[in-house]
Amino acid sequence: xxxxxxxxxxxxxxxxxxxxxxxxxxxxxxxxxxxxxxxxxxxxxxxxxxxxxxxxxxxxxxxxxxxxxxxxxxxxxxxxxxxxxxxxxxxxxxxxxxxxxxxxxxxxxxxxxxxxxxxxxxxxxxxxxxxxxxxxxxxxxxxxxxxxxxxxxxxxxxxxxxxxxxxxxxxxxxxxxxxxxxxxxxxxxxxxxxxxxxxxxxxxxxxxxxxxxxxxxxxxxxxxxxxxxxxxxxxxxxxxxxxxxxxxxxxxxxxxxxxxxxxxxxxxxxxxxxxxxxxxxxxxxxxxxxxxxxxxxx
Amino acid sequence: xxxxxxxxxxxxxxxxxxxxxxxxxxxxxxxxxxxxxxxxxxxxxxxxxxxxxxxxxxxxxxxxxxxxxxxxxxxxxxxxxxxxxxxxxxxxxxxxxxxxxxxxxxxxxxxxxxxxxxxxxxxxxxxxxxxxxxxxxxxxxxxxxxxxxxxxxxxxxxxxxxxxxxxxxxxxxxxxxxxxxxxxxxxxxxxxxxxxxxxxxxxxxxxxxxxxxxx
Amino acid sequence: xxxxxxxxxxxxxxxxxxxxxxxxxxxxxxxxxxxxxxxxxxxxxxxxxxxxxxxxxxxxxxxxxxxxxxxxxxxxxxxxxxxxxxxxxxxxxxxxxxxxxxxxxxxxxxxxxxxxxxxxxxx
Numbered sequence: 001x002x003x004x005x006x007x008x009x010x011x012x013x014x015x016x017x018x019x020x021x022x023x024x025x026x027x028x029x030x031x032x033x034x035x036x037x038x039x040x041x042x043x044x045x046x047x048x049x050x051x052x053x054x055x056x057x058x059x060x061x062x063x064x065x066x067x068x069x070x071x072x073x074x075x076x077x078x079x080x081x082x083x084x085x086x087x088x089x090x091x092x093x094x095x096x097x098x099x100x101x102x103x104x105x106x107x108x109x110x111x112x113x114x115x116x117x118x119x120x121x122x123x124x125x126x127x128x129x130x131x132x133x134x135x136x137x138x139x140x141x142x143x144x145x146x147x148x149x150x151x152x153x154x155x156x157x158x159x160x161x162x163x164x165x166x167x168x169x170x171x172x173x174x175x176x177x178x179x180x181x182x183x184x185x186x187x188x189x190x191x192x193x194x195x196x197x198x199x200x201x202x203x204x205x206x207x208x209x210x211x212x213x214x215x216x217x218x219x220x221x222x223x224x225x226x227x228x229x230x231x232x233x234x235x236x237x238x239x240x241x242x243x244x245x246x247x248x249x250x251x252x253x254x255x256x257x258x259x260x261x262x263x264x265x266x267x268x269x270x271x272x273x274x275x276x277x278x279x280x281x282x283x284x285x286x287x288x289x290x291x292x293x294x295x296x297x298x
Numbered sequence: 299x300x301x302x303x304x305x306x307x308x309x310x311x312x313x314x315x316x317x318x319x320x321x322x323x324x325x326x327x328x329x330x331x332x333x334x335x336x337x338x339x340x341x342x343x344x345x346x347x348x349x350x351x352x353x354x355x356x357x358x359x360x361x362x363x364x365x366x367x368x369x370x371x372x373x374x375x376x377x378x379x380x381x382x383x384x385x386x387x388x389x390x391x392x393x394x395x396x397x398x399x400x401x402x403x404x405x406x407x408x409x410x411x412x413x414x415x416x417x418x419x420x421x422x423x424x425x426x427x428x429x430x431x432x433x434x435x436x437x438x439x440x441x442x443x444x445x446x447x448x449x450x451x452x453x454x455x456x457x458x459x460x461x462x463x464x465x466x467x468x469x470x471x472x473x474x475x476x477x478x479x480x481x482x483x484x485x486x487x488x489x490x491x492x493x494x495x496x497x498x499x500x501x502x503x504x505x506x507x508x509x510x511x512x513x
Numbered sequence: 514x515x516x517x518x519x520x521x522x523x524x525x526x527x528x529x530x531x532x533x534x535x536x537x538x539x540x541x542x543x544x545x546x547x548x549x550x551x552x553x554x555x556x557x558x559x560x561x562x563x564x565x566x567x568x569x570x571x572x573x574x575x576x577x578x579x580x581x582x583x584x585x586x587x588x589x590x591x592x593x594x595x596x597x598x599x600x601x602x603x604x605x606x607x608x609x610x611x612x613x614x615x616x617x618x619x620x621x622x623x624x625x626x627x628x629x630x631x632x633x634x635x636x
Binding site: 070074077078081084085089090091146147150154293294295 | 535538539540541559560561562563564565569576577580581
Binding site: 043046047050052053054055056057058059061062063066067069070073074076077080090115165168169171172173175176278279282285286288289290292293294 | 321322325326327328329331332334344345362363366445447500503507508511512513
């Protein structure tokens, strides 16, 4: 048996891999790409939300939202450290993000328009993300699995915050309820695309190598199971007349627009360029700081 | 308005506006670690503002959020130094941070000695948190002090740091900063700048969109 | 569950690799952070972060592992000060170091019978 085959059997029976362990080149490459995309997503996820920190309508909301976004930067910190120890330094990852070479999740390519988005994102987008993240807690690559524990713990606060914002608005004025509904309607498409197209687990290298412990469709079904009832119980609607749970307890829905997903993640989303430009500008602006201070003291 | 409420509002406004300005660095700080650290500082400032507003709110029969968000621009009493938008200038941001902490230390010392036990107590709590802000500011100042853009920023801003304090406290700060004590400085708390006007617009836009709503 | 030692994958001695690549992030140093969650608990490895020096490392460690009050104490140490040991040899099967080296069940049964004491229901 080849070493690669040995390794595959090892991870498939629950074996864990530590930094510096031998691993097939393909495993390392796929791992770096996957984890890097996660880091990029945390970083890019900050941008749609940070504007609302400045506009938060109460001191408590301002604090909670600032803490949430701070967590996301903290997650990026943890994630890029893992990637660096796998062999790709952070600065290279940031280069690739800004140049468009590396990807980030679809949801962070879209605009935020109202305070309703602040609630909807923290409640539903973070929920979709947390489902994916829980499926990484048993990642065969142990350093990543370990940071996922901290990440999932912190994300649980975000969902609470999201629900609090939404419930407060739903118990408020008609206008506030309209804001929530409008946001949910607008975010539904990207949410349904978020977990990716339904390739089977066995064909998904991320599952085969046990980097993820569930397939895309499994994740989406879990999301629908958890959150559609929460949406409906508030009297909110979802813009999909086909959405229902069938007799086999499987959620049926209108097929998401996979072309849109592909188009967006390859850098053509409504806000992709603007946000990458902002990252580039901020990075250039603070180049001198990294050079003068943040590199090792002489 | 009582002297106590006036004084509390001045400090609360300083902390709120500085915290708001500092939170503009979220996501775009020089590196990820600093982003997280500076965000905590911004949160603490907002938290201090809230505690101060809550104390004033009881005197004035209102709430902290109403004081923070529902006043007209001309009713805010923050010092000029906190109003400036420095969100693309780390040198000025740190210069302000370092100078503000130095001024605030003088201010808090005086408040901790106040006969008003509530104010003294709150000042003591805030001061204990400020220890970390000072640590952070000093750390950066030490590494930037020979950097031209930082030196320039400090030169530009130190008079505004003095102006933040009441006249009888300025000499103390001037001595600590090793700058001339200039008692001809106006406090700058009476008039708001253009920078403040655009800040206020953005800060209150959601709140004003549905007046009286609970968020 | 197989242990990685048994799977026979060679480990690169990265922890003891003094080369730049492993101990630095760009030109910053990497620091390892250990955290104690509550009094009485052991310090556990929490993660690593890049910093120009110990002062920055302290600030950044506080933030990453303490801002939510999740730790009461931290140890922060440069990565190049840590030495990993991960090769343990037991060619001669030292079973006296393991529980299976002490087969008590049969002996206990015999001793009880000799003493005329029936075995308890759960033995």
